Structure formats: C-alpha cells, structure tokens
Amino acid sequence: MLFTVLTGLITSSLLVPFGKLMKTKWSVLLPFIPVILFLFYLWHVPVVANGTNVIQHLAWVPSLGVNFDFRLDGLSLLFALLITGIGTAIFFYGRSYLKGHIYFDRFFAYLLLFMSAMLGVVLSNNILTLFVFWELTSISSFFLIGFNNDSKESRNSALTALSITGLGGFFLLAGLVLAGNIAGTFIISELFAQHDKLVNHSLYPLIIGLVFIGAFTKSAQFPFHFWLPGAMKAPTPVSAYLHSATMVKAGIYLLARFTPILGxxxxxxxxxxxxxxxxxxxxxxxxxxxxxxxxxxxxxxxxxxxxxxxxxxxxxxxxxxxxxxxxxxxxxxxxxxxxxxxxxxxxxxxxxxxxxxxxxxxxxxxxxxxxxxxxxxxxxxxxxxxxxxxxxxxxxxxxxxxxxxxxxxxxxxxxxxxxxxxxxxxxxxxxxxxxxxxxxxxxxxxxxxxxxxxxxxxxxxxxxxxxxxxxxxxxxxxxxxxxxxxxxxxxxxxxxxxxxxxxxxxxxxxxxxxxxxxxxxxxxxxxxQFNHISPQYIITKIGAGIKQMSAWYTNVFHNGYLRSYHIKIILFAELLLGYKLWLGGPVRIDYANLTPLSWYEFGIAAILLGAMYLIVTTRSRLTAVVSTSVIGYCICLMFVFYSAPDLAMTQFTIDTLTTVLFVLVLYKLPPFINFTSRGVPIRDAIVALGFGIIISLIALRVLYEPNSTAISDFYGENAYLLAKGKNVVNVILVDFRGMDTMFETVVLSIAALGVYSLIKLRLKSSEKE
Known part of the structure; x- marks a missing residue:
C-alpha cells in the first residue's frame, strides 16, 4: 500500500524535470498510473469482502510514534477504489480537456500529488500520518483550485479554500493528538478498543469539537460551506475529481472512521x-x-x-x-x-x-x-x-x-x-x-x-x-x-x-x-441581498480584522530594523527573568563565602567599564567595534584566571574573527554613527544595565543552589567509552548533541548563503523602486 501512495508522489516529482515529454505523445502514459492503482485495489476486493483486513506496518519515526501504518478494510477500500477509479476517468478526460495548455505537465503533477495524498488519508492507520496526508490534500488542492493563476478570482478562491481547510486542519491535529494521548496509542485500529475510555473522559467534548471543525471545514458543512462554490473557478477536471468524489469526502471519511471510536x-x-x-x-x-x-x-x-x-x-x-x-x-x-x-x-x-x-x-x-x-x-x-x-x-x-x-x-x-x-x-x-x-x-x-x-x-x-x-x-x-x-x-x-x-x-x-x-x-x-449576514461575509470580515491586526503587529514588532529586534528580545528576557527572580524572593548574599577580589581582577573590571563607556558614548563605528573586542579579550583573561584555557582560546578566536568581520563590513558603511535622537544611547545603556544586573543576580542565586553533578559525571564517564573522544566538550557537541549541532550548522549555512546572495544582488533601478 505504501507503494501505491508513493507512486503518485514520485511521478509528480518526476514531472518537474521531464514535464516537457508529457506535453507530447508520452502524455498517453499518465492515465495508466491510476489504472494500475485501481487494478491493485480491485484485486483486494475478494479478500476484504470476506472480512479480512490487510495491514502494513513500516517504521518511520518510532520514537515519536509516527510510522507508516496502513489498513485496508471495507471503508478504506471503497474510498481507494473511488480515488483511483474516478481518477482514471479524470486523467483520460483531463488529458484532452487541457490539451495544448502551457501548464499541462504542472496540472498533472498537482493531480498526482493530490491522488497520493487522498490515498494516504484513507489508508493511514496512524492518526499522525493521516494528518500529514490530510494537510497534503489541502496544499495540493490549493495548487489545483488556483491553477488558472492569471485569474484573480482563481487565486482568491484558492486562498479561501486553503485558509478554511488549513484552519480546520490545525484544530483537527489538536483533537487527534488529545485522543491519542488519552488512549495511549496513535494506531487507529487500536483506538477502537479505547472507545469507553475516550467518551467518558472529561476532555471528550473538546476532542470531538476539534475533530468536527476539521471534518466540517474539509467537507464544506455550514457555516464553512462557502469555499466550495468559490473553488469552482478551478478547471472542470479538478471540480469533477476533488469536489465530487474525493477531497470533499475526506471529512465524511474522517467522521465515518472515527464513529466507532468517538461516536x-x-x-x-x-x-x-x-x-x-x-x-x-x-x-x-x-x-x-x-x-x-x-x-x-x-x-x-x-x-x-x-x-x-x-x-x-x-x-x-x-x-x-x-x-x-x-x-x-x-x-x-x-x-x-x-x-x-x-x-x-x-x-x-x-x-x-x-x-x-x-x-x-x-x-x-x-x-x-x-x-x-x-x-x-x-x-x-x-x-x-x-x-x-x-x-x-x-x-x-x-x-x-x-x-x-x-x-x-x-x-x-x-x-x-x-x-x-x-x-x-x-x-x-x-x-x-x-x-x-x-x-x-x-x-x-x-x-x-x-x-x-x-x-x-x-x-x-x-x-x-x-x-x-x-x-x-x-x-x-x-x-x-x-x-x-x-x-x-x-x-x-x-x-x-x-x-x-x-x-x-x-x-x-x-x-x-x-x-x-x-x-x-x-x-x-x-x-x-442577504449576503451581509452570510457566513462568508462574517468570516471575511473577521479575516480582514485579523489582517489589520497583523499589519499593526508587524509594523511595531517586525519593522525590519535589527536594533529594534534586539531591544525587544532583551526587554522581554528582562521582564521574564525579573518576574522569575521576584517570585523566588530577595537574593541573599553570604559575603563571607565569596572569594576575595585580587588587584588584577579590579584592573580587568576597570578596563571593562572603560570599554563599555566608549561603546555607549562614541560616534565612531570603528571605536565601538574595537571597544567591543576589548570586552571580549577581558573575558578571555577572566577564563584564564579561573583555569579555563580552552574556553579562553575559543573566546579569543571568536572575538578576533568577529572584529575582523565587523571591520570588513564597516568598510562599506559611513565612518560615523548617526543617532536619530540623543536619547537612543541612554535608552540602550539603561536596557543593557538592567540586563546585566538581572544576570548578576541570577549568578549569585545559582551559587547557593544545590550543586548536582549527575549530568557532568555521565558525560565524563561515557565520553570516551561511547564516543571514543577525550575532549568532553567536543564529544557533547558532535555526538551527544549531534542533531542540535547539525541544525545549527544548517542555519548558519543558510544565513551565509542569504548574506552572500544579498552581497551579489544587483537590482535594476525599477526594481529598487
């Protein structure tokens, strides 16, 4: 069964590089894909008719309970035959209907994607994979409804359909996850035995409410029905396939499938x-x-x-x-x-x-x-x-x-x-x-x-x-x-x-x-004349209000200025950490147990304060960068004083590289900082001082917390045994936290590509406007 689902997905992806061939006589091969799938499921009719269910299990992400679990019973077989049987008719029909269309290959790529997604929905025996395919039907139908993308009406209809069904999918996911957590399983066939447990749970009304929203939006039940007439802007093969036998019945399938579980x-x-x-x-x-x-x-x-x-x-x-x-x-x-x-x-x-x-x-x-x-x-x-x-x-x-x-x-x-x-x-x-x-x-x-x-x-x-x-x-x-x-x-x-x-x-x-x-x-x-009280009008008005609120939020919080993002993030962190400190009561400091400060620590602190004063008051970008590097080197010395030479070398390397990069960037910028108002440096200084005070208070409180070494002992004992590495820090980054490090590397690589693209970007004068 997995093969039948993947057939459409793989063929759909192949139409991207080889789509031109499908615009020729080779297009005759396209309808035979649903024909083969239809014959496959037709072959299973005698087996299922005798009351035997066909089960397939393939591990995908077993740690999260997400696997390729498929189940062919009477309900899924009927829908699979409709999807592939009527799909066969639509493929033959659409091949002639869209003959000569400039996006002929693209249309069938979308159609194959949708067919596979619908098969995945009706065959899935795992509620999480069911949801994945459910969302894929919304996305592929968005492409099909908006296929005539030069028409504003088609684009609007596609957006409306995606918005309504996508919103329903969000609520559906919440309902499915709640049901799976309460039942202790995400396998649909195992949920049948949990009917009494689910319906007697205090969250049962919430679960079915969420499931109903998902099903009603997909199957165009009142008051979510209005997206379906709008979707008629799609080519007729799309309407005949999606809106008669397949997509709109996905919600009906969901309700029918969960009737023995939640009904x-x-x-x-x-x-x-x-x-x-x-x-x-x-x-x-x-x-x-x-x-x-x-x-x-x-x-x-x-x-x-x-x-x-x-x-x-x-x-x-x-x-x-x-x-x-x-x-x-x-x-x-x-x-x-x-x-x-x-x-x-x-x-x-x-x-x-x-x-x-x-x-x-x-x-x-x-x-x-x-x-x-x-x-x-x-x-x-x-x-x-x-x-x-x-x-x-x-x-x-x-x-x-x-x-x-x-x-x-x-x-x-x-x-x-x-x-x-x-x-x-x-x-x-x-x-x-x-x-x-x-x-x-x-x-x-x-x-x-x-x-x-x-x-x-x-x-x-x-x-x-x-x-x-x-x-x-x-x-x-x-x-x-x-x-x-x-x-x-x-x-x-x-x-x-x-x-x-x-x-x-x-x-x-x-x-x-x-x-x-x-x-x-x-x-x-x-x-x-009654449209002003219709669900479409009301929901559209609500959508317009959300759009206006989003515009206000974007202009205030996402205005495109990096300094704005920084100060908002820091202020939020200060409020959150300050609130947590306030809940914990006043910080008590036992000065008798603190190590006395040496003369060189006083010297480093003085240099730090001087560098910070220069950063806040100077109008020269280069002076600010150099002062920042001085702070970094002072921290390096602190690491050396407290017996952490590896951290000192890392800090030294990073600060040196950062300073060089800053200087290279500043080479293309004006030499002086142009403050919009005199209050900007004062504001930034207050925010930075507040953040420093809060971090200091947290550090002082941590000193008096019970010191548990269970985690560090684990890494120290197993770094060499499990990962064959003597540097514990490197082993943690590469092996124990390898997934995190990989994604961090990916993020940095993407950011680097983005920066490089912007550097190489050459816009025409009209594009700049």
Whole structure:
C-alpha cells in the first residue's frame, strides 16, 4: 500500500524535470498510473469482502510514534477504489480537456500529488500520518483550485479554500493528538478498543469539537460551506475529481472512521444531525437559484455532503448502510455531471443555464450520460440513486426517536431540491431549441465523453444489479463505519411500501419544481441581498480584522530594523527573568563565602567599564567595534584566571574573527554613527544595565543552589567509552548533541548563503523602486 501512495508522489516529482515529454505523445502514459492503482485495489476486493483486513506496518519515526501504518478494510477500500477509479476517468478526460495548455505537465503533477495524498488519508492507520496526508490534500488542492493563476478570482478562491481547510486542519491535529494521548496509542485500529475510555473522559467534548471543525471545514458543512462554490473557478477536471468524489469526502471519511471510536454518544449524534440536516436543506434550496452549471453542482454537492453527515448523525444500522451506499451513488452521478458540464463549457464557452438548450442535437452521447446521471440523482427506479434514496428514507423512518417524522420530512425536502438541481444540470442544457450560436458545436475527443458515459452506465448497472456493490463493497463499508457486524442485502425492489411511496413522491415533486423553477439573474440578486449576514461575509470580515491586526503587529514588532529586534528580545528576557527572580524572593548574599577580589581582577573590571563607556558614548563605528573586542579579550583573561584555557582560546578566536568581520563590513558603511535622537544611547545603556544586573543576580542565586553533578559525571564517564573522544566538550557537541549541532550548522549555512546572495544582488533601478 505504501507503494501505491508513493507512486503518485514520485511521478509528480518526476514531472518537474521531464514535464516537457508529457506535453507530447508520452502524455498517453499518465492515465495508466491510476489504472494500475485501481487494478491493485480491485484485486483486494475478494479478500476484504470476506472480512479480512490487510495491514502494513513500516517504521518511520518510532520514537515519536509516527510510522507508516496502513489498513485496508471495507471503508478504506471503497474510498481507494473511488480515488483511483474516478481518477482514471479524470486523467483520460483531463488529458484532452487541457490539451495544448502551457501548464499541462504542472496540472498533472498537482493531480498526482493530490491522488497520493487522498490515498494516504484513507489508508493511514496512524492518526499522525493521516494528518500529514490530510494537510497534503489541502496544499495540493490549493495548487489545483488556483491553477488558472492569471485569474484573480482563481487565486482568491484558492486562498479561501486553503485558509478554511488549513484552519480546520490545525484544530483537527489538536483533537487527534488529545485522543491519542488519552488512549495511549496513535494506531487507529487500536483506538477502537479505547472507545469507553475516550467518551467518558472529561476532555471528550473538546476532542470531538476539534475533530468536527476539521471534518466540517474539509467537507464544506455550514457555516464553512462557502469555499466550495468559490473553488469552482478551478478547471472542470479538478471540480469533477476533488469536489465530487474525493477531497470533499475526506471529512465524511474522517467522521465515518472515527464513529466507532468517538461516536455513538448523544453529543456526537446530535451535533452531526443538526449540522448535516441544516446543511443539506440549505444547500439544496440554494442550488435552485443558480444559473451557472458548476454553481448548481457545487451547492448540490454541499447538500449531498450534508446528507452523509446527517446519516452518520442518525447512528443506526440503517443509516450506516445508507451512508455506505450513498457515498458511491453520489460519486458516480456527480463526477459524470461535472464532466458533462466541462464538455458543455469546452464546446460552447458558456455555463450559463439561461443561454443553453438543445445540445442533444449536437452532443448526443454526452446527453445520454447526462440524462442517466440526472435520473440517478433523482432516484428513478432501476438506477443506483433510487436504492440510495430508499435507504435514506428507511434510515429516517426507522429512527428510534419521536423526531423520525420530522427528520424524514427534512430528507424529502432535500431530495426534492436535488431532483430539480440534477435535472437543471443534466437535462435542461440539452432540451428545447438549439440556439443558432451553438449549431456548429461538435463532439469533443472520445476520451472526454466516454469516461462520463461509463460512470453514468455504471449507475444504471449497479441499480439493476445492486448485489454487486452490496456484497463486494458496501457491506464491509457499513461494518467498518458501525464498528460491528451487521446484516445487509441490497435489492432493486423492496416492495410497495411507505419508502417506495416517498421515493415516487420525491421524484414527482422534484420534477414539478424543475418545470416551475426558472432560474434568473434577478432571482440570484434577490437572495444575494442577504449576503451581509452570510457566513462568508462574517468570516471575511473577521479575516480582514485579523489582517489589520497583523499589519499593526508587524509594523511595531517586525519593522525590519535589527536594533529594534534586539531591544525587544532583551526587554522581554528582562521582564521574564525579573518576574522569575521576584517570585523566588530577595537574593541573599553570604559575603563571607565569596572569594576575595585580587588587584588584577579590579584592573580587568576597570578596563571593562572603560570599554563599555566608549561603546555607549562614541560616534565612531570603528571605536565601538574595537571597544567591543576589548570586552571580549577581558573575558578571555577572566577564563584564564579561573583555569579555563580552552574556553579562553575559543573566546579569543571568536572575538578576533568577529572584529575582523565587523571591520570588513564597516568598510562599506559611513565612518560615523548617526543617532536619530540623543536619547537612543541612554535608552540602550539603561536596557543593557538592567540586563546585566538581572544576570548578576541570577549568578549569585545559582551559587547557593544545590550543586548536582549527575549530568557532568555521565558525560565524563561515557565520553570516551561511547564516543571514543577525550575532549568532553567536543564529544557533547558532535555526538551527544549531534542533531542540535547539525541544525545549527544548517542555519548558519543558510544565513551565509542569504548574506552572500544579498552581497551579489544587483537590482535594476525599477526594481529598487
């Protein structure tokens, strides 16, 4: 499984140096990457269908509990097949859709990166690696949504999506780490046994709150839904892949995966019911007012995600079965409709529903795919969508609560809206009279209209033979969500009962709404009058406030002046250390135990004071540098007096080198210091004096602290035995603290490169401005 995750990552990185080859006939190889991965997971279907989970463990950072732990069960297998199967269709489709694009290779590099990240999310059996891949999906989707980087709207949409999902990822990490620490393990399969311990913990509400924020932001639940319609600025292959079957369902996958771990409580179920129920109704109604095909599909996608959240909130066996089926139902018809929309846009250069019509006359195979997908979306008998809708109604009607009738009513209202929205996107552009402007429209490449047709036909095949998916996919998926064995048998016909009547009523009413509803710009503007109370407006305002506060903070604390940084750091250290000293009480000095000062120590102290006076008062840079070196050499003498010649030699070398470097730098600067005000030297002197006093008080207090030599004894005893070095200081730096030293060296190297780059930088006059 690790190989399948790394395949996309490695190929994505190879497209950077060899991308030009992919713009030629070699691009035909790209779709076969998801094909191979799809066949790999298809090969595991019989194993998983028999109830066997495939486990893989590879050590990565075992000391931190971070390993490559992968687990293939019913839930992860279904998602892996969707990611690679629909990915295959998107790769063939996108290869023709973006043919000749200047960034063709870059697009597929991003797409491969995203595919690998999604596989990593659904396969991870370690919550830390799951989070790593989770964040990678946000980053790669940012690149894909903002792919048309010459468009300001695309850039803004990408930033909005990254901000919302990235913020959710931050909270998700906190929730996952809390859960892992309480349970004592980061392995997801081991967390199942810790359910009671987690739900009975005092931090349980905080944990699920953090997890909910992560899942709701990724799966566009209200009030975080607004990033998804904005993301429609991305190329259609991106919308068809990310926003129908993969990325937006990552949050649903997370909730489903953690239902056996954190779920089955009133707080968990009620929250999901409220959020999912409101989202599905809100988005279904909003879809009816849209005139842009991708906007219609975006809001209907939000509604479908709300349905899945709603079903997980119900928390019953029927609801888990319905969710396992609807995940596949929605992926098939929504990916089809997105690709059909892309074909319409590609050929007519418009997605405006008020301008489209009659396209069946010139795009017949596309029309067939669109109609099949729209009918599955509507839940017509013999389609897979019909079975999905029946299962939703069974779950609400059989809910063991007085709210069952009201929950069923919400589901009916939502599905009526989705029926009408599906017909608007899948049927309306193809019916009616063909506008004269579109008479020259013709079928695109076969690789563009065959993939959506295949997905649409699958929706029909699975509807006629539901046992295929029920026995091999959905059964084990429902078991994984429920966390326990359950019985399941999908049938095309469940008899003439209440559920069937509700399905027919939904289909009939949705069809009536479709014919009565006339989307227009006027209706759209009417609902946009309420934008000032929308979550997008409120969150945008909050973001603007944070931006203003950040600008103020940056101007005050990060103004680009090194002297400003120094004085703020020193002042903060003084306050912190002074506060700590104050808590410890007054410093008591036992003068009788102090070593008497010798005449040469008095002499060194006098030289130090004189040098410091020169540094503060002089206006000559060279005099200040030389005086600073005098202080360093005085410290060298102190080391010699107190039997530390190695430190003295180190200090001497550093001071000499520093002085030489300062002189070299000053050669390019004015010879005199130009103070902006007379108070600057006085201020600096006060700050420095305060710091010196605090350090002196700390040193005096340390003298009377119990002296523990356990650490120094350890290094002295083991330096030669373990590291074969006689110089204890060198052994500590190179072996015991080798990692720290390595990073310090890296930081210094980066700083040196930066300084060298600035020295060699030659700007044009226009660039300087």
């Amino acid at each position: 089955n409580t009133e707080l968990w179920n009620t929250t999901l019911l409220i959020v999912g129920g409101f989202t599905m109704v809100f988005a279904a109604i909003h879809a009816l007012f849209r005139t842009d095909l991708k906007s219609i599909l975006a809001y209907s996608t939000i509604s479908a995600l709300g349905i899945l959240t709603f079903l997980l909130g119900l928390g019953t066996t029927e609801a888990f079965i319905a969710a396992s089926v609807f995940i596949l139902v929605h992926a098939l018809y929504k990916a089809t409709l997105f690709m059909v929309t892309g074909i319409i846009d590609h050929e007519t250069h418009t997605r405006d529903l008020t301008k489209l019509g009659g396209l069946r006359k010139v795009l017949m195979p596309v029309f067939i795919a669109a109609v099949l997908a729209a009918l599955s979306s509507a839940g017509l008998p013999s389609t897979f969508g019909f079975i999905g809708k029946d299962l939703i109604y069974e779950a609400t009607l059989h809910y063991h609560h007085n709210w069952a009738i009201w929950l069923t009513a919400l589901a009916v209202i939502t599905n009526i809206g989705l029926v009408a929205a599906g017909f608007m996107a899948g049927i309306k552009p193809f019916t009616g009279k063909l506008p004269q402007a579109f008479e020259q429209v013709h079928l695109p490449y076969k690789s563009m209209w065959i993939p959506p047709l295949i997905l649409a036909v699958l929706g029909l095949v699975f509807g006629i033979f539901p046992g295929i998916t029920g026995d091999y996919f959905n059964h084990q998926t429902a078991i994984a969500i429920a966390g326990e064995n359950l019985e399941m048998e999908l049938k095309m016909w469940h008899g003439f009962n209440t559920v069937f009547i509700l399905s027919l009523a939904t289909l009939a009413t949705g069809t009536i709404v479709y014919f009565l509803n006339k989307p227009s710009e006027a209706k759209l503007r009417a609902i946009e």
